[in-house]
Amino acid sequence: MKESLINLLINTDTFFRNAMEEEENFTIPVLIVLAVGIISAAYGYLIGRLTSQMMSAVTPGIESIILISTILGAIIGTFVFWLIWAGVLYGFSAVFKGEGTFKRTLEFTGYGYLPQIIGSFITLAAAFEYLPEVKVPQISTAGIPTDQLGQVIQNAVSTMMHDPAMVELTQITVLITIVFLLWSANIWIFGIRHARKLSPRDGALCVGIPVIAYILYMIYNLGVS
Amino acid sequence: MKMHWILTSICLLLFASTLVGVASADLSESMSPVTGNVFVSSVTFYPEVFFTGDKGTATYVVMNSNTNTSVMLNHGTFSDDNFKLLSGTYDFSNTLGPLQTRPFTFSILADVPEGDYYPSFSLSFYNSNLYHKTLVQVDNTPLELTVVDKPDAFTQGKKKTITIQVANPRKNDVRNMILEVAGDGITASPSRTFVGDLASGAKIPVNFSVTPDKETPLALTLTYDNGDNPHTVTMNIPVTFGTDKKQADPVMSNVIVKNDGSVYHVTGDVNNAGLDTANTVTVTSLSPAVPQDPYKTYVVGALKADDFGSFEVTFTTDANSTSVPIQLSYRDSDGNIYNSVQNVNIPSTGITAQKSSGLPLVPIIAGLVIVAVFVGGWFVYIRKNKK
Numbered sequence: 257m258k259e260s261l262i263n264l265l266i267n268t269d270t271f272f273r274n275a276m277e278e279e280e281n282f283t284i285p286v287l288i289v290l291a292v293g294i295i296s297a298a299y300g301y302l303i304g305r306l307t308s309q310m311m312s313a314v315t316p317g318i319e320s321i322i323l324i325s326t327i328l329g330a331i332i333g334t335f336v337f338w339l340i341w342a343g344v345l346y347g348f349s350a351v352f353k354g355e356g357t358f359k360r361t362l363e364f365t366g367y368g369y370l371p372q373i374i375g376s377f378i379t380l381a382a383a384f385e386y387l388p389e390v391k392v393p394q395i396s397t398a399g400i401p402t403d404q405l406g407q408v409i410q411n412a413v414s415t416m417m418h419d420p421a422m423v424e425l426t427q428i429t430v431l432i433t434i435v436f437l438l439w440s441a442n443i444w445i446f447g448i449r450h451a452r453k454l455s456p457r458d459g460a461l462c463v464g465i466p467v468i469a470y471i472l473y474m475i476y477n478l479g480v481s
Numbered sequence: 482m483k484m485h486w487i488l489t490s491i492c493l494l495l496f497a498s499t500l501v502g503v504a505s506a507d508l509s510e511s512m513s514p515v516t517g518n519v520f521v522s523s524v525t526f527y528p529e530v531f532f533t534g535d536k537g538t539a540t541y542v543v544m545n546s547n548t549n550t551s552v553m554l555n556h557g558t559f560s561d562d563n564f565k566l567l568s569g570t571y572d573f574s575n576t577l578g579p580l581q582t583r584p585f586t587f588s589i590l591a592d593v594p595e596g597d598y599y600p601s602f603s604l605s606f607y608n609s610n611l612y613h614k615t616l617v618q619v620d621n622t623p624l625e626l627t628v629v630d631k632p633d634a635f636t637q638g639k640k641k642t643i644t645i646q647v648a649n650p651r652k653n654d655v656r657n658m659i660l661e662v663a664g665d666g667i668t669a670s671p672s673r674t675f676v677g678d679l680a681s682g683a684k685i686p687v688n689f690s691v692t693p694d695k696e697t698p699l700a701l702t703l704t705y706d707n708g709d710n711p712h713t714v715t716m717n718i719p720v721t722f723g724t725d726k727k728q729a730d731p732v733m734s735n736v737i738v739k740n741d742g743s744v745y746h747v748t749g750d751v752n753n754a755g756l757d758t759a760n761t762v763t764v765t766s767l768s769p770a771v772p773q774d775p776y777k778t779y780v781v782g783a784l785k786a787d788d789f790g791s792f793e794v795t796f797t798t799d800a801n802s803t804s805v806p807i808q809l810s811y812r813d814s815d816g817n818i819y820n821s822v823q824n825v826n827i828p829s830t831g832i833t834a835q836k837s838s839g840l841p842l843v844p845i846i847a848g849l850v851i852v853a854v855f856v857g858g859w860f861v862y863i864r865k866n867k868k
Contacts, residue, residue: 412797427844434848438855445859456866460859468852475848478841 264367268443272364272450280359285366292369293334295376300330302383309392310412341365345448348462354452364447368440375436382428389421430478434471441467518546519554521602521613522582528708529653531591531619535710536567540586541602541613545577552577554604559587561600564617591619622651624658624679626703626716629686634723640670640692640815643718647676647703648684655679655712658705660687664720666694679705690815693720730755731762731784731811733792733823744773747807747825748793753784759811762790767822770796770805784811803827 261284263271304326308319342365346358416422441463449459522544527537539559545552557571567588577583585602597618604611630644649655658676662669670690679685691699699718704711736749747766753759762781766772773795781790798805804824812818 410799414799423841427841431844431847431851434851438851441855442859457863460863464856464859468856471848471852475845478844478848 261370264370264443268446272367272446275364275367276360276450280357280363282363282366285363285369288369288373289334289338289366290331291373292376293331295373295380296334297327297330299376299380299383300326302380302387306387306390306392306416307413310416311409338362338366338369344466345444345462346452348466349448349452349454349458352452352454352458352462354448354454354458354462356452360451361448364451365444368443368447370443371436371439375432375439378432379429382425382432386421386425386428390416390419390425391421392416427478430474434474437467437471519552519577519606519611520544520546521611524602524613524615526615526617528710530651530707531617532621532707532710532712533591533594533619535591535619535707537589537591537708537710538586539589539600539602539615539617540584542582542584543577543604543611544582545579547579549579551579552606554583554606556603556605557585558603559585559589559600560603561589561598563591563593563598564600565590565592593619595619595621618652620651623712623714624649624651624655624703624705626701626714628716628718631718633726635691635693635696635720636725636817637694637722638692639813639817640690641817642688642690642815643699644686644688645701645716646684646686647679649679649681651707652681653707654681656706658703660689661702661704662689662691662699663702664691664693664699665697667697667699667720668692668694669699676703691720693722696721725757727756729753729757729759729784729786729811729813729819731759731809731821733764733807733809736807736823736825738825738827744795744797745770745805745827746776746793746795747805748791750789750791751781751784751809752789753786756786757813758786759784760814762809762811764792764794764807764809766794766796767806767808769802770798772796798827 301323304322307326308322311318311322339362342358342362345365346354346361349356349361417426444463444467445456445459448454448462449456452459452462454462520543521541523542525538525540525542527540528535531537541557541559543554543557554571554575554577555573559566559570567590568586571585575583585604589600597616599614599616602613602615625646625648627646627648628643629646630642632641632643635641645660647658647660656678658679660674660676662672662674668691670692672689674687674689676685676687693699697720699720701716701718703714703716705714706712730753731751732754734750734752736747739746739748751762751764753762760783762784763778764781765778772778776793776795779792779794781792784790794807796805804826806822807825808820808822810818810820
């Protein structure tokens with residue numbers, strides 16, 4: 257890949273046009289997705305630490321399990337989501353009679369994660385700012401019947417998620433995610449357009465429909481949570 | 482004839498001298514200083530005062546106060562027209578030395594009505610007799626049982642304490658008092674109490690607790706010994722169910738509900754509006770609330786009448802709850818637990834309120850605006866490229 261990543265952000269169409277002239281290369285996309293995964297894992301670690309703090313009284317020793325599963329889940333989940341997302345775009349583009357390999361679609365989708373590195377950093381900074389203010393409810397099993405324990409944990413999680421600091425962090429995270437997801441969508445539109453040889457309109461629809469649906473879902477969750 | 486008169490006169494003189502001699506044997510001038518110093522020094526009746534039909538003993542202690550002369554005692558007897566002598570008389574002779582005492586004890590039966598009686602004791606010396614009369618009383622006044630304290634009403638299955646008083650209006654002490662408490666469907670603790678002895682004119686309180694399963698008369702039976710004779714006095718206490726007008730009545734007031742974002746805090750006061758003391762008053766929350774630290778259960782402690790204490794309980798609850806039952810518990814002096822529940826409304830602020838206080842409009846609008854800008858931008862871009 258001779259093109260600079262800066263071009264990907266400011267001159268996306270040219271970047272992918274040039275990229276089409278080269279063989280598929282996953283080095284950069286994998287590194288970009290890995291970076292997103294690592295930052296997400298850091299964010300997950302901060303959230304997992306609060307959860308493990310809350311659950312420690314219920315199940316001693318669960319802290320390490322929660323932290324490891326949160327970190328690995330964030331990294332692996334990012335890669336899995338990359339594959340799924342590429343599949344979705346590939347599927348949508350097929351509706352518009354797109355031509356091109358899945359490999360190319362996967363590669364270009366990976367490039368689209370670049371803005372999310374910035375977004376994840378900002379989210380992580382916000383988490384550092386807000387999470388220390390979250391009051392974590394302590395679950396004590398003493399005197400609680402076993403059949404009520406599930407309800408207790410559910411109440412505690414609900415209580416933590418509705419902590420004012422946590423609510424504010426969630427709202428900020430959603431807004432940041434929307435902004436940088438749309439930036440990514442912008443890249444994916446150009447990417448899928450070249451990877452699948454689509455018109456600008458078809459490329460925009462291919463990416464825009466699932467992305468906007470996902471964003472609306474996030475906004476909906478923000479309202480009902 | 483003259484001789485006959487002389488013989489007759491001599492016989493008469495001899496007879497007269499015999500009579501005078503017999504009389505002088507009782508009150509012989511030569512022996513009276515000795516026998517005059519022999520007397521009944523003490524008399525003891527056991528019991529001191531008899532019930533009609535009581536058996537007992539009369540003990541006469543005879544003392545020889547002569548310093549250097551012994552006397553011969555014969556035929557010690559107890560005699561009375563009313564009291565029956567159950568034992569025999571002292572028919573044998575005894576020598577009582579100088580300054581010595583000797584008891585003469587008789588078993589007797591007071592088979593007589595109430596009243597004062599004067600049985601006599603007699604003793605023969607070799608040349609005189611001793612007679613002694615003493616007052617002994619027969620009194621059928623029993624011991625008195627009085628209820629000093631009992632609840633206004635009983636509650637099924639709840640233990641209550643009753644205090645009674647045993648008084649002795651008799652002129653003598655009684656022994657071995659035992660109180661028995663019984664009743665159909667009643668569990669008494671203790672059901673049998675040894676009270677002990679009770680002096681004349683004295684009184685003693687006795688406590689016991691009863692747990693009734695049904696309304697019934699409570700039978701109290703006090704047995705006691707007058708001397709060695711058992712006697713009984715009984716009393717019935719009606720056990721009826723109802724509301725004790727004096728019972729403690731803790732009431733919650735000044736209840737304030739807050740939350741710190743993680744748990745609800747309910748604070749307030751508990752006032753005892755009853756007359757009795759409410760012991761170990763505790764406050765806690767019930768389902769759907771789940772008590773949480775630091776105040777899962779708040780122990781207010783004992784509250785006397787008109788006294789009050791503050792409390793604070795902490796809990797979480799599900800999102801749909803609009804009110805939470807707060808339970809107030811206390812114990813009475815017998816350890817019975819009483820519960821009362823008061824529903825407390827969860828205010829429209831706090832955990833649930835944050836959920837129901839409306840949509841977070843600012844981030845939603847911001848999100849929609851961003852999406853609109855993005856869509857609009859691409860719409861324009863596509864139209865431009867078409868042209």
